[in-house]
Amino acid sequence: MSVNPDLFIHESDRTALNALKAIPGFTPLLKGFMKIWNEKQFKLMNMSTLVRISEKQMPEYYDMLKPICKRLGIKVPELFMTTDPYPNAYTSGENDPFIVMTTGLVASLPHELIPSVLAHECGHIACHHVLYSTMGRMILGGSAGLFGLSPMITAPLQMAFYYWMRCSEFSADRAAAVCGGSSKSVVEVCMRLAGCEKDSPVQANPEAFLEQAREYRDLVSGSAFNKTLEFMMFSTRRHPLNAVRAYECNEWCKSNEFKSIVQYLDEEENGNSVHGSVPINENINTYIKKDAVETANALKASGFTNVAIVRSTEQRSGMPVNGIISITANGKTDIKKGEWLPADTAWLIMAYMPLSADEEKAAHPGEACVPYSSVGYSGRDYRVVIDELRALGFTNISVSEQPDIKVKFLIREYSIAHISIDHTDRFDKNTWFKLSAPVSIRYHVMAQG
Structure with missing residues (x-):
């Protein structure tokens, strides 16, 4: 109360x-x-x-x-x-x-x-x-x-x-x-x-x-x-x-x-959960990066009746999942702690909510997401990698040898020397590629020196 x-x-x-x-x-x-x-x-x-x-x-x-x-x-x-x-x-x-x-x-x-x-x-x-x-x-x-x-x-x-x-x-x-x-x-x-x-x-x-x-x-x-x-x-x-x-x-x-x-407390005392105006307990800019759902629930609990969350799937540096990217009250961003706003003030919260695995898959029909970057694949056993890529659905995989005359403890035999997908030899993990994209792998074999 x-x-x-x-x-x-x-x-x-x-x-x-x-x-x-x-x-x-x-x-x-x-x-x-x-x-x-x-x-x-x-x-x-x-x-x-x-x-x-x-x-x-x-x-x-x-x-x-x-x-x-x-x-x-x-x-x-x-x-x-x-x-x-x-x-x-x-x-x-x-x-x-x-x-x-x-x-x-x-x-x-x-x-x-x-x-x-x-x-x-x-x-x-x-x-x-x-x-x-x-x-x-x-x-x-x-x-x-x-x-x-x-x-x-x-x-x-x-x-x-x-x-x-x-x-x-x-x-x-x-x-x-x-x-x-x-x-x-x-x-x-x-x-x-x-x-x-x-x-x-x-x-x-x-x-x-x-x-x-x-x-x-x-x-x-x-x-x-x-x-x-x-x-x-x-x-x-x-x-x-x-x-x-x-x-x-x-x-x-x-x-x-x-x-x-006094009006707010009188309304609470009389059992009226609908208020004419509601106080703001924090400067509005302090909500940035806070959990959007928790913030929305807190605003509703304090008496605001018009709180909406808008989703953004665009990843931003340092922004946590469900973190608030921006927040406005009736379009204003300069609301200060202690101000009183009408209970029906339109709160608009934009929050970072990435796509779920199912949503990601639905957004990329006929494609697969690789769990490693090109650097992450380098040095791994090519046979294991081929099995993983086939399990993801890639169908166009070519393999070639790269003979090396080097000390064996520096270069592991059968490890990947180079990989490219869809003619791209530098890619990040979680990159999406078409299942028909050509995959080219070269792996190390030890030649006699």
């Missing part, structure tokens, strides 16, 4: 993660972290000190997870509650990620906004953030020294981790909006975390909060000094500013991309 998370990952998230991985020292740090990382220790800690939420314990929260995970296409993670007055939720783990909510979060937010927070955390799982974010929290939280990783942590790595962790929140907010169908809940969560708790006696106004966010954006973008000041003030924060998060998510939810994702 889910869509590829690449469709809603924020551009700055992708860019920041690539930049983090490119920093010298990141790979050794990751390897060092993986040596000491033990997911079981978190399992033991959670089970011994936190309250696990399940169908038997606080089931109203556990039941919120199921439709979220189904929509995002992930396994339902374990959910825990911890006593902490600070409103927060976080996700950790790797193979079996888990979510922890604080009592302060439940106390601060209206009950109907908790699914948005859970969808945000599940968004981190869907976007494959969890390993790096767990690593980042340990490193930036001062735990690196406990595991002997401190010498590997440089200032550029710290700054890059902080920046990526802030950017990853934008993607998780988008996931929450995808689950909720709009930015409304995400904006309100940000507003209430900023300063409007659920028991506040005053009425909160999300539109006024968004207006505040727009003013902030204009203030920062309109001045290089303000931009520098923003960086100096917030460069060591793991989360972006609440108003900025609300603004970013709200703006994206106005896009056709967001509307297409």
Whole structure:
């Protein structure tokens, strides 16, 4: 039911993660972290000190997870509650990620906004953030020294981790909006975390909060000094500013991309396998040389209804059997990953599919295909070759001797010195010749010297 998370990952998230991985020292740090990382220790800690939420314990929260995970296409993670007055939720783990909510979060937010927070955390799982974010929290939280990783942590790595962790929140907010169908809940969560708790006696106004966010954006973008000041003030924060998060998510939810994702998932949820539009998960040129049948089936499975394969029997260098030679969508070859196309888009796949043995034979009536080249026949026993050619159906075979005065271990007696078929003395294997074509063979015989 889910869509590829690449469709809603924020551009700055992708860019920041690539930049983090490119920093010298990141790979050794990751390897060092993986040596000491033990997911079981978190399992033991959670089970011994936190309250696990399940169908038997606080089931109203556990039941919120199921439709979220189904929509995002992930396994339902374990959910825990911890006593902490600070409103927060976080996700950790790797193979079996888990979510922890604080009592302060439940106390601060209206009950109907908790699914948005859970969808945000599940968004981190869907976007494959969890390993790096767990690593980042340990490193930036001062735990690196406990595991002997401190010498590997440089200032550029710290700054890059902080920046990526802030950017990853934008993607998780988008996931929450995808689950909720709009930015409304995400904006309100940000507003209430900023300063409007659920028991506040005053009425909160999300539109006024968004207006505040727009003013902030204009203030920062309109001045290089303000931009520098923003960086100096917030460069060591793991989360972006609440108003900025609300603004970013709200703006994206106005896009056709967001509307297409929500419509697609709503159609899936309602059991409708026929979609108005379907996302492209790869740049179209990456399909070249891939298996045509598998690609066609994948396009059909994603919702496209008009996929055709055209066969080409012309052999091309480096092209595997069933490999895609060219592919177009409504005649276009410049389709990019993440684009949405109508479900009835005409996909035309040209694939290399050589003729079968029966098809080859039918295409060459009265002919035979030689299994060796002229060089391949050279040096073989002429009597064996004659039997093979007669078995193929050749009827016009002439043989002559070629006396040689040479050392016998260099030239084998009765081996072929020269062969020609249809007056052609250089031919490749699998060449077709008429069965009546003249075959001329000369073979070595040893003369006395």
